[in-house]
Amino acid sequence: MILVEPSGPMNLGSVARLCVNFGVKDLRLVCPKCSPKDSEAKLMAVKGIDLLKSARQFDCLLDAVADCQKIIATSGRIDHGGIPIDPPDKVLTWSIKNSPKGLIALVFGREDRGLTNEELLLAHKVIRLRSNKTYPSLNISHAVAVVLHEYQRVSGEGIITDNSSFHKEPAPPLQLEACLNDAQDLLLQVGFLLEHTSQSRMAKLRALLQRSDIRKEEVALLRGMVRQLRWAIQRKDS
Amino acid sequence: MILVEPSGPMNLGSVARLCVNFGVKDLRLVCPKCSPKDSEAKLMAVKGIDLLKSARQFDCLLDAVADCQKIIATSGRIDHGGIPIDPPDKVLTWSIKNSPKGLIALVFGREDRGLTNEELLLAHKVIRLRSNKTYPSLNISHAVAVVLHEYQRVSGEGIITDNSSFHKEPAPPLQLEACLNDAQDLLLQVGFLLEHTSQSRMAKLRALLQRSDIRKEEVALLRGMVRQLRWAIQRKDS
Incomplete structure (x- = not known):
C-alpha cells in the first residue's frame, strides 16, 4: 500500500x-x-x-x-x-x-x-x-x-x-414427511384444512419449508409444536 | 441505507x-x-x-x-x-x-x-x-x-x-412480525413456549421463515392457521 x-x-x-x-x-x-x-x-x-x-x-x-x-x-x-x-x-x-x-x-x-x-x-x-x-x-x-x-x-x-449454516444437519426427507403428515392431521382436526383444500395448502407449507432448506433440529421443533397443540386441544375432550 | x-x-x-x-x-x-x-x-x-x-x-x-x-x-x-x-x-x-x-x-x-x-x-x-x-x-x-x-x-x-420463482410478493416486515407475535401468544397459551424459552425458540422459527424468503400469501396462510388453532382451543373453554 x-x-x-x-x-x-x-x-x-x-x-x-x-x-x-x-x-x-x-x-x-x-x-x-x-x-x-x-x-x-x-x-x-x-x-x-x-x-x-x-x-x-x-x-x-x-x-x-x-x-x-x-x-x-x-x-x-x-x-x-x-x-x-x-x-x-x-x-x-x-x-x-x-x-x-x-x-x-x-x-x-x-x-x-x-x-x-x-x-x-x-x-x-x-x-x-x-x-x-x-x-x-x-x-x-x-x-x-x-x-x-x-x-x-x-x-x-x-x-x-x-459455517453455522453448513454444519447444521439437513432434515432427512422422511423426517420432514412425517412432520408434515402429523401437522396435516392436526390441521384437519381443527378445521383449518378441509378434505378438498388439504392437498394444495399442505403443498404450500411444504414448499415454504423446502425453500428454507430446513434442518433436522428445526423439523423437531415444529413436530414438538404440533404435539403440544394437539395436547392442548385434546385435553378438553377427555 | x-x-x-x-x-x-x-x-x-x-x-x-x-x-x-x-x-x-x-x-x-x-x-x-x-x-x-x-x-x-x-x-x-x-x-x-x-x-x-x-x-x-x-x-x-x-x-x-x-x-x-x-x-x-x-x-x-x-x-x-x-x-x-x-x-x-x-x-x-x-x-x-x-x-x-x-x-x-x-x-x-x-x-x-x-x-x-x-x-x-x-x-x-x-x-x-x-x-x-x-x-x-x-x-x-x-x-x-x-x-x-x-x-x-x-x-x-x-x-x-x-425470476420464475420470484414473481410472488415478499412479505412486508410488519406483516411477518404481527404473525410471529400472534403465533407466540398461542404457543405460550398451550405451553409449548415458556417464558424463559420463548425468545430463543421464536428466534429459531423466525430464522427459518426469513431463510425461505417468505411471501405475503404464505404469511397469510400461517396467520390463518394460528387463528384456527386458537379457535379450536378456546371453543372448549367457553
Missing part, C-alpha cells in the same frame, strides 16, 4: 487500520504532508498503529515502487491523459493472475488532486471505482477500503466460512 | 457522503446517538450534506424497514446466534435478482457492537466482509463503502434475472 503525499492525519490512520483489516503488511508513504505520529492518525489507526509507526517514507513514487512487480494506481479524475482506466475487479484479477507471487503496489494519490499523469504512467494499470457520475469522488480511505476488499474477493482470500 | 444508533458524527457524515458517491437516495437513522447537525458530521458529508439533513429518524429498526422488500444486515461479530452469514457479492446478487424493483434496506449497526441478534433476525440475509481474521473489524463508514461499491458492481454487471 502506497500513499502519495497524504495530508490528512485521520485518513492516514484510517488507511493503516484498513491495511491490518485486510492483511496488508507493507505501508509506504511518498512525501507525506502529515505525520504518522499525529495523535489523530494514531486514534484512527486503532490496531493499525504498529503498521503506521513502521511505514517507510520515500522521496518519490518511483523509489517507492522500485521492488514491486505490478503497480496499480487509482484515479478519480477524468482528465487522465488518455491512460486506460478500468474497474477494480478487472485490474486486480489481472495483477494477481500475472504476478502470483510478486509484490503488488496499490498506489493512492493526494486527497485533493490524486496522482499526476506522470505518476499514473508509472502504473501498469489504473483503477477507477464504480461510483456515481454526479459525485464520484470518495474520501481516500473509503477508496482504499473498496480496493482492498475487492482484492481480497478476487484473490479468493478471506472467504468467510461461516 | 439504515444506520442503527450511530454514535460518531464523523462516521455519520462519511456515510452520507458515500451514499451520494454511490447514488443512494434514502438515509434512515434508528435512534441516532449523535446529531446529523453536528459540525463534524457536516464537514465529513461534503456533498452529502443535503442527504444528511433530510435523513429520517425512527424509534426501532422494524419501523425503519417497514416498507422495504429486502432487508440486508451486516455483521462483524462471530457469535451471531446461528444466523447464516455470507460475503457481500453473494448477498447483494441475491437481493438484486429477487427484488429488481423493490426497496432494498442495507442495515449497519452500532460502531462498538453492531446489530443485536434480534435485529439480525429482521434481515433476510446477513453480510460479513472478507476481512482478515486477525483484525476483521472495519470502521463502519469503510464497511459502508465496501458494500455500496459491491452493490454497484454486481448490479452493473447485467445480472440475469431468472
Whole structure:
C-alpha cells in the first residue's frame, strides 16, 4: 500500500487500520504532508498503529515502487491523459493472475488532486471505482477500503466460512414427511384444512419449508409444536 | 441505507457522503446517538450534506424497514446466534435478482457492537466482509463503502434475472412480525413456549421463515392457521 503525499492525519490512520483489516503488511508513504505520529492518525489507526509507526517514507513514487512487480494506481479524475482506466475487479484479477507471487503496489494519490499523469504512467494499470457520475469522488480511505476488499474477493482470500449454516444437519426427507403428515392431521382436526383444500395448502407449507432448506433440529421443533397443540386441544375432550 | 444508533458524527457524515458517491437516495437513522447537525458530521458529508439533513429518524429498526422488500444486515461479530452469514457479492446478487424493483434496506449497526441478534433476525440475509481474521473489524463508514461499491458492481454487471420463482410478493416486515407475535401468544397459551424459552425458540422459527424468503400469501396462510388453532382451543373453554 502506497500513499502519495497524504495530508490528512485521520485518513492516514484510517488507511493503516484498513491495511491490518485486510492483511496488508507493507505501508509506504511518498512525501507525506502529515505525520504518522499525529495523535489523530494514531486514534484512527486503532490496531493499525504498529503498521503506521513502521511505514517507510520515500522521496518519490518511483523509489517507492522500485521492488514491486505490478503497480496499480487509482484515479478519480477524468482528465487522465488518455491512460486506460478500468474497474477494480478487472485490474486486480489481472495483477494477481500475472504476478502470483510478486509484490503488488496499490498506489493512492493526494486527497485533493490524486496522482499526476506522470505518476499514473508509472502504473501498469489504473483503477477507477464504480461510483456515481454526479459525485464520484470518495474520501481516500473509503477508496482504499473498496480496493482492498475487492482484492481480497478476487484473490479468493478471506472467504468467510461461516459455517453455522453448513454444519447444521439437513432434515432427512422422511423426517420432514412425517412432520408434515402429523401437522396435516392436526390441521384437519381443527378445521383449518378441509378434505378438498388439504392437498394444495399442505403443498404450500411444504414448499415454504423446502425453500428454507430446513434442518433436522428445526423439523423437531415444529413436530414438538404440533404435539403440544394437539395436547392442548385434546385435553378438553377427555 | 439504515444506520442503527450511530454514535460518531464523523462516521455519520462519511456515510452520507458515500451514499451520494454511490447514488443512494434514502438515509434512515434508528435512534441516532449523535446529531446529523453536528459540525463534524457536516464537514465529513461534503456533498452529502443535503442527504444528511433530510435523513429520517425512527424509534426501532422494524419501523425503519417497514416498507422495504429486502432487508440486508451486516455483521462483524462471530457469535451471531446461528444466523447464516455470507460475503457481500453473494448477498447483494441475491437481493438484486429477487427484488429488481423493490426497496432494498442495507442495515449497519452500532460502531462498538453492531446489530443485536434480534435485529439480525429482521434481515433476510446477513453480510460479513472478507476481512482478515486477525483484525476483521472495519470502521463502519469503510464497511459502508465496501458494500455500496459491491452493490454497484454486481448490479452493473447485467445480472440475469431468472425470476420464475420470484414473481410472488415478499412479505412486508410488519406483516411477518404481527404473525410471529400472534403465533407466540398461542404457543405460550398451550405451553409449548415458556417464558424463559420463548425468545430463543421464536428466534429459531423466525430464522427459518426469513431463510425461505417468505411471501405475503404464505404469511397469510400461517396467520390463518394460528387463528384456527386458537379457535379450536378456546371453543372448549367457553
